Amino acid sequence: MSLFSLIAALLIEQVRPLSDRRLILGPLDRFADFLESHLNAGEYRHGVFAWLTLAVLLAGGSWLVFFLLCQVSPLLGWAWNVLVLYLTMGFRQFSHFVTDIQLALRLGDLPRARELLTSWRGRSAESFSSDEIARVTIEEGLAAAYRHVFAVVFWFVLLPGPMGAVLYRLAAHLADQWGSRSRLAAGSPLAETSPGVDGSVAVEALEFGRFGEFSQQSFAIIDWLPARVTAFAFAIVGNFEDAAYCWRTQAAAWGQGQLGIVLAAGAGALGIRLGQPLMEGGELTDRAELGVGEDADVDSLQSAVGLVWRALVLWLFLLLLLGLASWVG
Template identity: 30%
Template sequence: MLLEQGIIYLASVLSMAILLDKWFGEPNRLHPLVGFGRYASWIAVQCRRVKSANAGVQGVISWLFSVIPFIVVTYFISASFDSNLVRFIFDTAVVYLCVGGKSLVQHAMAIFIPLDQGKLAEARQAVQMIVSRDASQMDEQQISIATVESVLENVNDAIIGVLFWTLIFGVPGAVLFRLANTLDAMWGYKTEKYIRFGFTAAKIDDLLGYVPARMTAFAYAILGDIQQALRCVHRQASLCSSPNGGVVMCAGAGSLNIQLGGRVCYHAVWQQKPPMGIGPIAQAKDIARACRLLSSTTLLWLVMIWFFVLLGM
């Protein structure tokens, strides 16, 4: 796909998609990912009815039937256009729908504003929209930590991963990454219901996110305190449960000179997350700093992509 379409074409698609996301954000209604989530849930129900297969096999089948049809359809629709302009418009629209940078900032600021105003109950409701941990008993510090962690980790999921896989496999690569990431968010839990069924979704998401996570961490480091970021990744990332999230959050926290982690509640079970970063515990003001780091990271990688494009011309 990359050789067929050309790196310049894909860089142009990515740049326009990021601009569209910056201007408009995600569609307020009828976002395709919402429809995909419903479809994937229906597929999972059907596959779980196959009693001859264990939960792990059911999860594999569910993943394949959920993701592969959309990748194939995207490829053939894109390839079917005779007009380069129409193809560019279609491909840009698809990648734009896979990116979620502005939405992530909007969710984060919807937490920061009431938190900054002392409206703790409103901030708890807002943070519950973006995290799977129980927010009902969170204090101001825990809300700040959860929000900053979510922003730092999701830069990889909502932006850099899409950029990387679009460059590797074209627009179907963007679809592959975004849908795989969505299924991990739906099924990738270590609960009794999903620990075997969601194993495939979790591992595929880890695999697809491996390189983009390190790209994200690299950008965090050079955009802030590089020494602290690298030191935190080296010392702390291996202590985290996620092979990608740990690298990203440790680098981001080190870059911002703040500390994340601590006691959290997932699915009614309290856990102690390892410390990530160094310095004072994250506060409300650090939410805005994390959002600025998101924007700078996106811009940095777009500039670097075009630098390598022009260097290779």
């Protein structure tokens, strides 16, 4: 059932992508804000209770609906899986940016490519050269493919029903929404570098306290295994030796949780260099170098898209083999 659910959800999203994810994230944010406003007294345990409440209600609830529907008809349970995957995966929400940026670069329309990348990242790309746009687009594309496809698929397959897909997306969202505010409260460098962080925001962050720490810690645990499985898949369908080398020697320098592993392995598998310092907003952003070989360019964009698709096909093929083995057994 998992394999056919995944294939159906991917096909539906390719034909009719979800146009506005605020329809999903809006109610989730309001519910999360409601819990935070009623439970947050700045203590770590309050964040644990709020996170577990959301996880039980949403992830556990999605499994309960799946279980009840399966009692009526397995087809209804399958349809519920497809719907939840359609709402949680979001393959097309980033792939069209990659396609449009690649087309703009090939046509020599640098202003359009910069505009698209700025819209996608939410940060200015006005000073980027063509190669820098290609490099950052590949980074964003690999990160989005991991966050919105591979990690979701991993937990969907591992846990019963659609529980895993919901749990991963929920954990990622809460780590971003609650965890970032706790980092500000702890006085991390984020408080100094984030645009728009003024005195009022700093006071709000201090009032937020340790409420978001558990959301960071739980997501780090949930994110640990799928990142490594995804990196291994990139290595298999790309340049294995370079991917393994970059994973081993460069991933830790990137930071950003487990994402450095995925990007380092992806860069090595493609045989290109990612990362490296960037001039953003008139200031030089120091970033670790990832990968080996040539600098990324517009041709590398198509290679990166191919890498993601080959890795996804590999996962689906392995699921097919597991399904056949289970059926034969």
